[in-house]
Amino acid sequence: MYISLDNTPYYIYTGTHEPKPELETIVFVHGASMDHSVWSHQSRYFAYHGYNVLAVDLPGHRFSKGKLLSNIEDIAKWILQILNCVNCRAIHLVGHSMGALAALEAASQLRSDIHHLKTLSLVGFCYPMRVTPALLNAAKNNPSKAYSMMTQWSHASKTGGEPVPGFWSAGMQMSMMENNQIEAIHCNLEACNNYLGGEQAFARVECPILFISGKLDKMAPAKLAIREAERIKNARIQIIDGCGHNIMFESPDSVLNSLNQFIRR
Amino acid sequence: MPRPTRTRFDTLSLHAGQRPDPVHGARAVPIYQTTSYVFRDSDHAASLFNMERPGHAYSRLSNPTTAVLEERIAALEDGIGGIATSSGQAALHLAIATLMGSPSHIVSSSAIYGGSHNLLEYTLPRFGIETTFVSPRDIDGICKAIRPDTRLIFGETIGNPGNDIMDIPTVAEIANENKIPLMIDSTFTTPYLMKPFEHGVNLIMHSATKFLCGHGTVIGGILVDHGRFDWESSGKFKTLSEPYSGFHNMTFDEEMSQGGFLLRARREGMRDFGACMAPTVAFYILQGIETLSLRMHRHIENTRKIIEYLLSSDQVETVSYPELPEHPDYELAKTLLPRGAGSVFSFSLKGGRKAGKAFTEALEVFSHLANVGDAKSLIIHPASTTHHRMSKEDLEKVGITEGTIRLSVGLEDIDDLTEDLAKGLHFAKKETEK
Numbered sequence: 001m002y003i004s005l006d007n008t009p010y011y012i013y014t015g016t017h018e019p020k021p022e023l024e025t026i027v028f029v030h031g032a033s034m035d036h037s038v039w040s041h042q043s044r045y046f047a048y049h050g051y052n053v054l055a056v057d058l059p060g061h062r063f064s065k066g067k068l069l070s071n072i073e074d075i076a077k078w079i080l081q082i083l084n085c086v087n088c089r090a091i092h093l094v095g096h097s098m099g100a101l102a103a104l105e106a107a108s109q110l111r112s113d114i115h116h117l118k119t120l121s122l123v124g125f126c127y128p129m130r131v132t133p134a135l136l137n138a139a140k141n142n143p144s145k146a147y148s149m150m151t152q153w154s155h156a157s158k159t160g161g162e163p164v165p166g167f168w169s170a171g172m173q174m175s176m177m178e179n180n181q182i183e184a185i186h187c188n189l190e191a192c193n194n195y196l197g198g199e200q201a202f203a204r205v206e207c208p209i210l211f212i213s214g215k216l217d218k219m220a221p222a223k224l225a226i227r228e229a230e231r232i233k234n235a236r237i238q239i240i241d242g243c244g245h246n247i248m249f250e251s252p253d254s255v256l257n258s259l260n261q262f263i264r265r
Numbered sequence: 266m267p268r269p270t271r272t273r274f275d276t277l278s279l280h281a282g283q284r285p286d287p288v289h290g291a292r293a294v295p296i297y298q299t300t301s302y303v304f305r306d307s308d309h310a311a312s313l314f315n316m317e318r319p320g321h322a323y324s325r326l327s328n329p330t331t332a333v334l335e336e337r338i339a340a341l342e343d344g345i346g347g348i349a350t351s352s353g354q355a356a357l358h359l360a361i362a363t364l365m366g367s368p369s370h371i372v373s374s375s376a377i378y379g380g381s382h383n384l385l386e387y388t389l390p391r392f393g394i395e396t397t398f399v400s401p402r403d404i405d406g407i408c409k410a411i412r413p414d415t416r417l418i419f420g421e422t423i424g425n426p427g428n429d430i431m432d433i434p435t436v437a438e439i440a441n442e443n444k445i446p447l448m449i450d451s452t453f454t455t456p457y458l459m460k461p462f463e464h465g466v467n468l469i470m471h472s473a474t475k476f477l478c479g480h481g482t483v484i485g486g487i488l489v490d491h492g493r494f495d496w497e498s499s500g501k502f503k504t505l506s507e508p509y510s511g512f513h514n515m516t517f518d519e520e521m522s523q524g525g526f527l528l529r530a531r532r533e534g535m536r537d538f539g540a541c542m543a544p545t546v547a548f549y550i551l552q553g554i555e556t557l558s559l560r561m562h563r564h565i566e567n568t569r570k571i572i573e574y575l576l577s578s579d580q581v582e583t584v585s586y587p588e589l590p591e592h593p594d595y596e597l598a599k600t601l602l603p604r605g606a607g608s609v610f611s612f613s614l615k616g617g618r619k620a621g622k623a624f625t626e627a628l629e630v631f632s633h634l635a636n637v638g639d640a641k642s643l644i645i646h647p648a649s650t651t652h653h654r655m656s657k658e659d660l661e662k663v664g665i666t667e668g669t670i671r672l673s674v675g676l677e678d679i680d681d682l683t684e685d686l687a688k689g690l691h692f693a694k695k696e697t698e699k
Contacts, residue, residue: 011519013520016508016516036522037521037523040316040520040521041318044315044317044520045317049317062522063522157284158271159282159283159284160282160283160340161282161283161284161333161336162336163320165319165320165328165329166336166339166347166527167346168281168339168344168346170340171339171343171344171345171346171492172523174343176492176523179492179493179495179522179523252318252319253318253319256318
């Protein structure tokens with residue numbers, strides 16, 4: 001479905017269902033230069049198992065119009081604006097990589113008199129999310145090279161063999177980034193690199209937090225997520241073997257099972 | 266633009282899409298000769314059918330062995346994914362049926378495989394899909410043939426029978442300007458000789474029966490998507506951008522924003538038309554792909570030597586091969602096919618129909634049959650076989666003469682091949698002198 005804010009249409013994948021006020025709502029936020037369909041299996045599952053699903057295309061990404069948002073705080077505000085347009089109270093926030101930073105920031109700003117944040121799930125997360133200068137430089141001056149670097153670093157296997165029949169995951173990721181505006185990659189990576197609000201955001205979030213990391217993640221190493229989980233009250237971590245950063249495609253079932261167990265607890 | 270990859274062609278040919286069997290450690294791709302797969306429970310079954318979880322439910326939709334082949338070809342072509350089909354013809358039909366219904370229109374190169382021509386010219390009009398055929402060299406003609414209801418431009422990397430090379434980058438621009446996908450049959454070139462996606466192509470199909478398998482053992486096809494065509498903004502592809510009541514009102518392009526085409530092709534096309542590839546067939550094609558670059562290199566090497574040999578004979582009127590300066594697409598071939606212009610070509614023998622027949626029947630190493638892309642060298646003389654009812658004038662209309670011979674050059678020792686051809690030329694000369 002599309003939600004219009006200030007006459008700008010934004011695309012939200014709902015699993016073909018209209019959101020119902022009596023159901024809990026799971027918001028899925030994608031990473032840098034990605035789109036809603038990185039969550040295709042997980043979002044579809046929840047949409048058919050008793051939840052409202054809002055898998056967003058962030059402004060300027062894939063089907064959503066509007067300008068790219070250049071910092072995590074603005075992305076978080078936009079998520080809250082979208083939530084305000086949907087009649088729902090109980091919320092679960094799920095984000096991947098840059099989307100995880102945005103989900104964390106949104107979780108910290110959610111007004112408890114309007115919404116009840118039940119859980120926060122951070123997939124492929126680390127904080128601070130420093131981006132190597134080589135990647136930032138490529139994103140600015142040679143986006144194709146940046147797409148390639150990210151694709152290479154996002155997969156544990158060099159030769160595929162992922163569980164989704166008939167799809168070549170590296171090609172999928174390249175195509176997804178190529179189909180976004182060319183400026184998206186640099187804008188998004190800068191946003192990750194510059195975000196400094198993580199500590200304060202964690203301090204404000206009171207709901208249970210789940211970290212999900214691929215054991216072989218080179219973009220957001222699992223050890224950083226483990227470190228974060230160990231120092232945060234009410235957090236748990238799930239490490240998925242044999243996976244890198246593109247974890248929702250590399251092991252869709254493992255991610256879904258972890259989320260399902262956590263959200264339904 | 267090429268997509269940089271960390272893993273190179275020959276490694277992908279051997280490994281893409283497969284991880285060693287985690288249970289038994291099998292290094293080769295196992296043949297999962299099974300129709301169906303045991304569900305863990307009812308919820309698992311429902312979630313598989315509803316695409317909430319990845320996996321296999323029934324081998325008409327997907328199969329673990331076939332999935333390795335699909336992923337491997339997609340990797341070699343720099344695509345996002347593929348669907349293996351029971352034949353190349355099935356791949357062409359699947360693409361068309363996924364993109365359009367009645368009434369629709371296709372602009373096709375006129376220099377295409379006869380089987381594809383039959384489907385487009387005679388069969389699809391019965392289902393409300395018309396085709397306008399245009400010479401692949403006639404760029405203006407391609408532009409003029411496009412209509413408001415055109416949904417596809419179709420051609421081959423190397424056309425039939427004159428080895429016509431389509432100016433793919435230019436045609437891709439035309440397709441893009443008109444918001445129509447360009448699909449290319451890449452059977453004769455394989456990803457080793459050309460990667461059509463680098464030239465702006467949107468969809469690729471192969472008859473995997475030919476060079477991909479490479480050994481003349483199985484029939485199969487494959488369809489690959491680049492994932493770059495914007496089905497929604499085109500506004501011409503309701504099958505992909507509007508809810509489909511046949512699958513829980515799924516809008517395929519939204520469900521998987523890069524893979525909507527493949528999703529519909531599998532979830533509707535394989536489900537309803539059912540032209541799936543058998544796992545054993547996929548295994549044979551995977552075996553072929555493991556040596557693809559070695560074979561293609563040798564195919565080209567032998568072809569160039571045979572052409573040199575034929576050109577030295579005063580019994581040969583003409584040789585049609587894009588690497589020869591007199592071929593109309595010589596310059597284009599240098600750009601698009603730097604590794605070689607394939608190993609299937611025609612030459613014209615002096616002495617007409619009788620000479621051609623005598624030549625063909627005298628050969629022993631070349632096999633006389635109607636196929637191409639085998640490891641073994643193949644030959645056919647159209648005027649005495651596939652086109653034997655056609656007059657000299659009618660043959661000329663389809664671009665061949667009474668003395669036209671088509672060769673598919675294989676991997677045998679080049680000296681044995683040239684000796685075989687010498688024997689054929691000897692008998693052809695004797696027949697001519699009678």
